[in-house]
Amino acid sequence: MKREDYLQWAERAARWGANYLATLRDRPVRAQTVPGEIAAMLPAEPPEEPEDMQTIFADFERIVPDGMTHWQHPRFFAYFSANAAPVSMIAENLTAVMAAQCMLWQTSPAATEIETRMVDWMRQALGLPEGFQGVIQDSATTANVCAMLTMRERALGWRGNDSGMAGEKQLRVYASPETHSSIDKAVRIAGIGQQHLVKVPTDGSWALDPGALRQAIAADKAAGFLPAGVVLCVGGTSIGVSDRVRETIEVARAYDLFVHVDAAWAGSAMICPELRELWEGVEGADSIVFNPHKWLGAQFDCSIQFLADPEPQVRTLGIRPDYLQTLGQSEITNYSEWTIPLGRRFRALKLWFLLRAHGLEDLRRRIRNHIAWAEEAAAGIAALDGFRLTTKCHFSLFTFQYAPDGEDANVATERLLQAINDDGRIYLTQTTHEGQFVIRFQVGQFDCRRDDVLLAVEVLRELAAPLG
Numbered sequence: 001m002k003r004e005d006y007l008q009w010a011e012r013a014a015r016w017g018a019n020y021l022a023t024l025r026d027r028p029v030r031a032q033t034v035p036g037e038i039a040a041m042l043p044a045e046p047p048e049e050p051e052d053m054q055t056i057f058a059d060f061e062r063i064v065p066d067g068m069t070h071w072q073h074p075r076f077f078a079y080f081s082a083n084a085a086p087v088s089m090i091a092e093n094l095t096a097v098m099a100a101q102c103m104l105w106q107t108s109p110a111a112t113e114i115e116t117r118m119v120d121w122m123r124q125a126l127g128l129p130e131g132f133q134g135v136i137q138d139s140a141t142t143a144n145v146c147a148m149l150t151m152r153e154r155a156l157g158w159r160g161n162d163s164g165m166a167g168e169k170q171l172r173v174y175a176s177p178e179t180h181s182s183i184d185k186a187v188r189i190a191g192i193g194q195q196h197l198v199k200v201p202t203d204g205s206w207a208l209d210p211g212a213l214r215q216a217i218a219a220d221k222a223a224g225f226l227p228a229g230v231v232l233c234v235g236g237t238s239i240g241v242s243d244r245v246r247e248t249i250e251v252a253r254a255y256d257l258f259v260h261v262d263a264a265w266a267g268s269a270m271i272c273p274e275l276r277e278l279w280e281g282v283e284g285a286d287s288i289v290f291n292p293h294k295w296l297g298a299q300f301d302c303s304i305q306f307l308a309d310p311e312p313q314v315r316t317l318g319i320r321p322d323y324l325q326t327l328g329q330s331e332i333t334n335y336s337e338w339t340i341p342l343g344r345r346f347r348a349l350k351l352w353f354l355l356r357a358h359g360l361e362d363l364r365r366r367i368r369n370h371i372a373w374a375e376e377a378a379a380g381i382a383a384l385d386g387f388r389l390t391t392k393c394h395f396s397l398f399t400f401q402y403a404p405d406g407e408d409a410n411v412a413t414e415r416l417l418q419a420i421n422d423d424g425r426i427y428l429t430q431t432t433h434e435g436q437f438v439i440r441f442q443v444g445q446f447d448c449r450r451d452d453v454l455l456a457v458e459v460l461r462e463l464a465a466p467l468g
C-alpha cells in the first residue's frame with residue numbers, strides 16, 4: 001500500500017470500526033473459537049509478492065473479529081476492563097500515524113511536555129499532593145519492575161548496578177499475599193529472588209497486617225538480611241482488597257524502607273474524593289502506579305507511575321551515552337531515563353483527548369455507576385437459589401460461588417463458569433479465594449449500562465437452573 005492510499009484505507013478502517021462498536025452488544029463477549037482454529041486459516045509461509053489491500057482487508061474481516069474476545073463489549077465483567085473510550089482510539093490513530101519514538105525530549109518535544117502536563121493533571125485528579133512527578137509506562141508490570149529495581153539500588157547504595165549483588169547482604173521485600181503476580185515477577189527480574197519476597201500475613205479483611213510486617217522486618221534484620229522495601233496493594237487483583245496504607249507506610253518508614261503502592265486497577269477510582277479513604281496516607285509512598293488503561297478509559301497502553309522524588313529511579317535506570325545527548329540541553333527531561341525501554345510511544349495524547357472530551361465529572365459518574373451497579377448485582381446474585389457471595393464488593397468487584405444442595409461447590413462453580421462463557425452473553429473469570437474456586441464479577445466497562453449488569457444476573461439464573 002502506498003502513502004497516497006492511506007486516506008482510502010483509513011476511511012474504510014474507520015467505517016469498519018464504527019460498525020464494530022455499534023454492533024458489539026450482538027457478539028458473544030468471549031471468542032468462541034478452539035485453539036489452533038485461527039492459525040489454521042493462515043498460510044504457513046510469508047508472501048514473497050505484495051498482496052492488494054482489498055484481499056488483506058477482506059481476510060481481516062473474515063478471520064479476526066470472530067477470533068477475538070471483545071474487551072470493549074459492555075457486558076465484559078471478566079478480569080479488569082481495559083477500556084478504550086472512542087476519543088482515546090482517535091488519539092491512538094493519530095499517534096500511530098505520526099509513529100514517533102518519544103525516547104528523548106528532542107525526539108518529540110510535544111510528547112514529553114504533554115506527558116509531563118498529563119501526569120500532573122492526573123496527580124491533581126487523584127488528590128495527590130504537589131511534588132509528585134511521574135512517567136507514563138506501558139504497563140503496571142513495568143512500573144512494578146522499575147520500582148523494584150529502584151528499591152534494590154537504594155538499599156544497596158547503588159552498588160548493585162555497578163558491581164552486581166554478589167557479596168552484598170541478601171535483600172528482602174515485603175508485600176501482602178493479595179499483591180499481583182507482577183510483584184513476584186519483579187523480584188525475580190531484580191535478582192532478589194522469589195523466596196525473598198516475604199508475603200506478610202494479613203488481618204481479618206485480607207489487608208497486610210502492619211504488626212506482622214514490623215515483626216518480619218525486625219526478624220530479618222536480626223538474621224542478617226537487608227530489608228529494601230514494601231509493596232502495598234490498593235484494589236488487589238483477586239478480590240479487590242486494599243492494604244491499610246497509612247499504618248503500613250509508618251512501619252516501612254520506621255525502617256527507612258522504600259514504599260511502592262500498586263493501585264493498577266483501583267487508582268482510577270480515586271478521581272472520586274469519597275473513595276480516597278481507601279488509600280488514606282498514600283502521599284507517604286515513594287512510588288504509586290495506576291493504569292488509566294484499565295478503569296479510566298485511556299486505550300491500552302497507559303500506566304502512570306507517580307514518584308515522590310524521581311531522582312532515585314532516574315539514577316537507577318538512566319543511562320546517557322554520547323549518541324543520546326541533547327546538545328546544550330543537559331537538564332532536559334528524557335523520559336526513557338525514568339524507565340526500562342529506550343523507545344517510547346506517545347501515550348500522553350490519548351489521556352489529553354480523554355480528559356478533555358469527558359471531563360473528570362463524567363469519568364467520576366461512570367465509576368460511581370459501576371460501583372452502585374456492582375452492589376446491585378451482588379445483592380441480586382446472593383438472592384438467587386444456590387448462589388452465595390464469597391467476598392463483598394470492593395470498589396466494583398465481588399466474588400461468588402454456585403453451591404446447589406449436595407454438590408461440591410468448587411465443581412459446580414467451575415461448571416457454571418464454563419456454561420456462562422460458552423453462552424457468550426456475558427464474560428466472567430475465576431480466582432481462588434481461601435482455597436475455593438470462585439467467580440469474579442467486576443463492573444467497569446466504559447459503555448456498560450445498568451441493564452447490562454441486570455441481564456448478567458438473569459443469565460446466571462437461567463444457566464444455573466438446568467445445572468442445579
Ligand code: PLP
Nearest residue numbers: 139140141180182237262264265
Ligand atoms: N497490578 C495489579 C493490581 C493488577 O490488577 C494488574 C493487572 O490486572 C497488574 C498489576 C498488571 O497490569 P499490566 O497489565 O498493566 O502490567
